[in-house]
Amino acid sequence: MEYMGIERDRLHMSWVSSAEATKFIDVVTRVTEAVRALGPNQHFVKQKAKVA
Amino acid sequence: MAGKAASPSVNSFKAVKVNAMTLVTIDKKSWAAGLTTAADAYGLFGPVKEKDYHQFKALEKGEMPDLNMVNTRLSPKSLLFPQSEEMLEYSLDESREDHHIMKEVARDDSPRAIIGIRPCDAKATLLVKLNFDTPDVKDPYWLNAYEATTFIGMACDTPLSTCFCTTAGCGPYHEEGLDMLVMDQGEAYLAKILTEKGKAFADAAGWKAPSEDAAAFDAGKKAAEGRIVSSVKTDNLADTDLLELHAAPFWDDVAFACLNCGTCTFSCPTCWCFDIQDEVHGKAGVRMKNWDSCMFPIFTVHTTGHNPRDTKTQRVRQRFMHKLKYFVDKYDAGIMCVGCGRCVRQCPVNIDIRRVCELMNSFKPEDTCAVQG
Amino acid sequence: MSGYTEKMRDIAGRLLKECAVDMVIGFRKGTMPMMNEPCFVTKPEDVQSLVWDSNCGINLANYLANRKEKIAIFAKGCDSRNIVTHITENKIERDQLHIVGVPCTGMIDKRKITGMVAGEILEVSETENTIKVKTSDAETLLDKKDVLQQNCALCIHRNPVIHDEMVADPVQEQTDIDRYAEIHKIEEMETEDKWRFFDDLLSPCIRCYACRNACPLCYCPTCFVDESKPQWVGKGQDPIDVRTFHLLRAYHCAGRCTDCGACERACPVGINMRLLTRKLEKDCQEQFGWEAGLSPDQRPALDVYKANDPEAFIK
Numbered sequence: 001m002e003y004m005g006i007e008r009d010r011l012h013m014s015w016v017s018s019a020e021a022t023k024f025i026d027v028v029t030r031v032t033e034a035v036r037a038l039g040p041n042q043h044f045v046k047q048k049a050k051v052a
Numbered sequence: 053m054a055g056k057a058a059s060p061s062v063n064s065f066k067a068v069k070v071n072a073m074t075l076v077t078i079d080k081k082s083w084a085a086g087l088t089t090a091a092d093a094y095g096l097f098g099p100v101k102e103k104d105y106h107q108f109k110a111l112e113k114g115e116m117p118d119l120n121m122v123n124t125r126l127s128p129k130s131l132l133f134p135q136s137e138e139m140l141e142y143s144l145d146e147s148r149e150d151h152h153i154m155k156e157v158a159r160d161d162s163p164r165a166i167i168g169i170r171p172c173d174a175k176a177t178l179l180v181k182l183n184f185d186t187p188d189v190k191d192p193y194w195l196n197a198y199e200a201t202t203f204i205g206m207a208c209d210t211p212l213s214t215c216f217c218t219t220a221g222c223g224p225y226h227e228e229g230l231d232m233l234v235m236d237q238g239e240a241y242l243a244k245i246l247t248e249k250g251k252a253f254a255d256a257a258g259w260k261a262p263s264e265d266a267a268a269f270d271a272g273k274k275a276a277e278g279r280i281v282s283s284v285k286t287d288n289l290a291d292t293d294l295l296e297l298h299a300a301p302f303w304d305d306v307a308f309a310c311l312n313c314g315t316c317t318f319s320c321p322t323c324w325c326f327d328i329q330d331e332v333h334g335k336a337g338v339r340m341k342n343w344d345s346c347m348f349p350i351f352t353v354h355t356t357g358h359n360p361r362d363t364k365t366q367r368v369r370q371r372f373m374h375k376l377k378y379f380v381d382k383y384d385a386g387i388m389c390v391g392c393g394r395c396v397r398q399c400p401v402n403i404d405i406r407r408v409c410e411l412m413n414s415f416k417p418e419d420t421c422a423v424q425g
Numbered sequence: 426m427s428g429y430t431e432k433m434r435d436i437a438g439r440l441l442k443e444c445a446v447d448m449v450i451g452f453r454k455g456t457m458p459m460m461n462e463p464c465f466v467t468k469p470e471d472v473q474s475l476v477w478d479s480n481c482g483i484n485l486a487n488y489l490a491n492r493k494e495k496i497a498i499f500a501k502g503c504d505s506r507n508i509v510t511h512i513t514e515n516k517i518e519r520d521q522l523h524i525v526g527v528p529c530t531g532m533i534d535k536r537k538i539t540g541m542v543a544g545e546i547l548e549v550s551e552t553e554n555t556i557k558v559k560t561s562d563a564e565t566l567l568d569k570k571d572v573l574q575q576n577c578a579l580c581i582h583r584n585p586v587i588h589d590e591m592v593a594d595p596v597q598e599q600t601d602i603d604r605y606a607e608i609h610k611i612e613e614m615e616t617e618d619k620w621r622f623f624d625d626l627l628s629p630c631i632r633c634y635a636c637r638n639a640c641p642l643c644y645c646p647t648c649f650v651d652e653s654k655p656q657w658v659g660k661g662q663d664p665i666d667v668r669t670f671h672l673l674r675a676y677h678c679a680g681r682c683t684d685c686g687a688c689e690r691a692c693p694v695g696i697n698m699r700l701l702t703r704k705l706e707k708d709c710q711e712q713f714g715w716e717a718g719l720s721p722d723q724r725p726a727l728d729v730y731k732a733n734d735p736e737a738f739i740k
Contacts, residue, residue, distance in 0.1 A: 003612060003704050004672060005620025014740050027740070043620050046665040049331050049338060051136040103629060104540065104695050122545070125694060126631065135631065136661035212545055214457070308488070309463040313635035315693045329660050342661050345633075350651045400635050400691035401483055402460040 005043060009034040074245040076254060077263040078234075083241055084116055086257030087167065093256045094202065095164035097131050099124050108166065117168045119236070122212050123392060127173050127321030128166055129180060132197040135318075135343045139193060139328070145335040154339065159193075165202040165253055172215075172390040174203050174229035175222040176321030179390070182383055183324045193341070202249045205230035209276050212393060216406060219283040220391030224276035225269065235272050242268055284409045286387050289380050296417035297377055298369070306408055307368035309401040314345035316371070316395035316403075322388050325351070346370050372408050426530055427553055429477040432592050433499060436525055437472040440497045446523050447494040450485050451475045458549040459535040463488060477592075479551055482532035482574060484687040486641040490516040498522060499592070501529040503576075503685035505585035506718030507641040510681055513721055516644060526588030528596040531569070531577030532686070536695055538572050541565070576686030576699060579604050586719050604684075605707045607700065623668065629694040630667045632660075636698050637674055639691035642681045649673060675701035680709045680727045681717050 002008045012034070014027045078086065087096060091113060098117025099106045105125035111117060140154040181198065184191040208215075208224035217223050227233055231250030234243045242263060245251050254260070317323040327344035330337055344351055347368075352361040361367050379388035389405065396404050437449040452461040453474045461480045465488075466472055477499070485498055486507035500508055508524060511517045533556055539546060544560040551557065556567045570578070579602055584595040611619060634650075637643045649657050650670050658673075659666040675698070682702045689699050709715040712735045715726035 002616075003619065004623050004668075004701075005616055005618075007616050012740060013738050030740070044665060044668070046333070046659070046663060048333055048336065049136070049138075049340065049659055049661050049663045049666075051134060051138055051340060051661060051663075104536070105629075136663075213547055305464070308465055309483075311487075311635060311638035311691065313638045313691065314631075314633035315635050315691075318631050318633050319693065327660065331659055331661070340661055348634075348651070350647075350653075397457065398693040400639055400693070402455040402457055402462040404456040407456060 006041075007038050009038055010041065073266070074251065074254075075263040075266060075269075076243050076245065076259045077240050077261045077265070078243055078259045079240040079261075082259065082261075086259050087111075087116065088114060090165065090253060090257040093163060094253065095160075095162060096167055097128070097164060098167040108169075111167070119168045119206055121168075122208075122210060123170065123215075123394060123397075125394075125398075126319050127176065127392065127394065128169055129173070129176065129321050129323075131164075131166055132177065132194055132201065133180070133184075133324065133326075133343075137193060137341045138338050139341055140339040142337045142339075143335055144332065144337060157338070159196065161196040161200045163200050163202070165204055167204045168206040169203050169230070170208050170392070171205050171224060171226035171228075171230065171233070172208075172217045172220075172222050172392045173321045174205050175226055176229075176390045176392070177203070178229045179322045179385070179388055180324050182385065202231045202253045203229060204250070204253060205233045207233055207235040207272060207276065209236065209272065209279075211276065211280050212397075213281055214393030214396045215280055215391060216282040216284050216393065217391035218277055218280045219286070220389050221386035222390050223273070224280065225273035233269075235269060237268065244269060282391075282393070282406065284387075284389075284391070284406050285413045286376070286380075286409065288413045288415075289376055289387070290384075292377075292412070292415060293417065294377060294381065297412060297415060298373065300412070300415050300417070302411050302415075303365050303369045306372070306403070306411065307365040310347070310364055310368045310403055311401060312347045312349065312364055312367060313400065314343075314347055315398050315400060316405075317345040317347055318343060319394040319398050321390060321392060321394070322375070327351075346374070368403075372405070372412065375405070376409055376412055426477060426479065426527075426593075427551075429527065429592050430475065433475050433477055433525070434472045436590065436592070437466060437475055437497065438469045440523060441467070441469040441472070445495075446497040449475070449497040449499075450488050451499045452477065452481045452483075452485075455480065458546050459533065459538065477527065479531065479533045479556070479569065480535075480549075482577075482686060482690045483639065484641050484685045486511055487639065487687065489522075490641070490644040492517065492521070495521055496523070497525060499525050499527050500585050500588065501527045502580065502582040502584055502586070503529075503683045505587050506582060506683040507685060509587055509718040509721050510683070510725075511641065513718075513723075513725065519721065522589075524585065524588045526585030526591040528585070528591065528593050529577075529580075529583045530596055531573040531580065531583070532690075533569065533572050534574040535690075538567065541567070541572070574686050574690060575697075576684045576689070579684070582683075582716075582719075587721065605703065608704050608707050611700065611704070624664060626696060626698075626700065627664070627667050627671055630671070630696055631694060632662070632667060632670065633693060635691040635693060636688035636696070639687040640678065641685075641687070642678050643674070671698055671701060674698075675705060678702050679705040680713075680715055680725050682706055683718050 001011050012031045016024045096111040097108055098111050099121045100109050100118055106121040107124050108128040108131055138157045141157050142154050143151050145151055184194040211224055227246055231247040232243050232245050234241050245254055325344045326341045328341055330339050353359045375388040440446045449466045453464040454476045455461045459480050463483050484504050484507055486504050489511055512519050542558050542560055542565050546558055546560055548559040554569050556569050556572055558565045581599055581602055583598055658669045689697055709726050713726040
């Protein structure tokens, strides 16, 4: 995704066990902050289909 | 069906023929100036080079069509029949009074002209018209665009080795489907005005210098036809039994290499199949029409999941049978092919319609008859 | 590769006469310059139609998936790696195949050659190292190494990795090849430039799916773009849908692609979609030391777990 032009911080991957509530909160906080910092996604968003 | 001159040809188009043939000469400066002037009254489309290939595109103001092309990669059929086209729109927002009501999409059917269309592609338009304009059913999307279009053809003086138009019902100076045919005389263009539409365009462009040089067209035509080196034979297709041809032994061999991609059908000026799709984003929906291809397995999948054309051989046979047999039988207007050679040049695995046509045309179902007899 | 044709006809004739196989898959001479057509032969008397030259770029492994016959197939280096992948992925049984290895010195790039000469190309002939191109008013002699398909110029597995017999002795493998120079360049671009680069790259796409269908890896009974229940991707020409198709197609080839170049060769509008598949090839190479299709005894990178697998992307 990054290679194709989607910002690195928009996509996150994490492993969280059901017993790791604290880690889950950390991850969610980190992801939210990172994505918020980037602002709304400008690419790879399809509104009404473009026709040609 | 070159031999059947008397067959009802595809000339039911509304563009009224002008009685006395009018020739005008257009020096190359007036050509550019005329197009610029005509652009006030017409949207202009023409071939332009993009990346490695020529394509038909809307011309920007002042942009000139590049007539130094032989064949565009895709045919200009997309100007009347876009690859994706919106048909209807609707809203799923129940707070609106008109929710769930299909509405026509606003369309631009103002006059436009295709500059530099080749005679083969123009003839193809008339073959496509047989499908979109029938006595019972009329496709308003295609027809409105067609009615709005003036076809300014460019005679084809340098055909390719894969052009076989002269044996596919047209030719490098063929006039069917055109409103004006233009030939390049080096210093100037010589234009033959063929219809009222063509005359209106010439007037709008201010091309008025008359010419008497009808012989130039005849000579050009003869020379260009002499440069066509490729041909197909189609004389037996109509008389060969349909089911026998369908059961012919060569289809597995013809189809083996086929990838079932859409290159041949998408590049073909006469392929007209489409699929209708709804796309909804949020509460706004559109119903659109997209090119489809008989090469794709899902082309024939039923809602039950059953696919009557489940194998590659069946699909390849369908394409060639439609072009070279079903169409011939149904319309008696020749084959559904104008010999532009695009599928021949572009097929990734070199399946050649000329070879298949030869197999079909020379097919003699003797063995099968003997068994049945 | 001159002389291969005769040898191939001998081999095919022998195998069919001995009834060692039901069919032989190879190429027959095309009707266009620089084109040959994949074909099959089932009778010894028909082997004369088989040919081999530098225009056999279509990957014949593509014609094997799910076949039930006993088949002899001619396999270049890349084809043989895709045959290995087919065997690993249970698309064909090793016992069904008689693999005739074809040491390959590369296939020529018809688009590149077309761009190098003026006028329509009427005839192309070749010797071991040269390509002669004839147009209506000129003859041009080209060095074969200058007009190879790019994937062939970058190829490091010209010899078949699996075979039952060979058409000729192995050829010299190319060394000191930087397979990923272009990929590095894209990786170094700014995010916005990357997005624009791929927008531009994919803009001519007409969604004919020739790239997908020419690929031996794409054998799903129903491709995700063709699914309608649910429908994953729009079917029109919206650039997002076009990009989704290309991106996902490339992902589905991750760790499987042999860079045979069939996709790029098949594309009617000249898109180099290998820029996507090669990025994934590079990642598999760098992160898992994996090259696809080298041996049927190895499990692919994406279906094994190793304790030292890189996991920096998991946060």
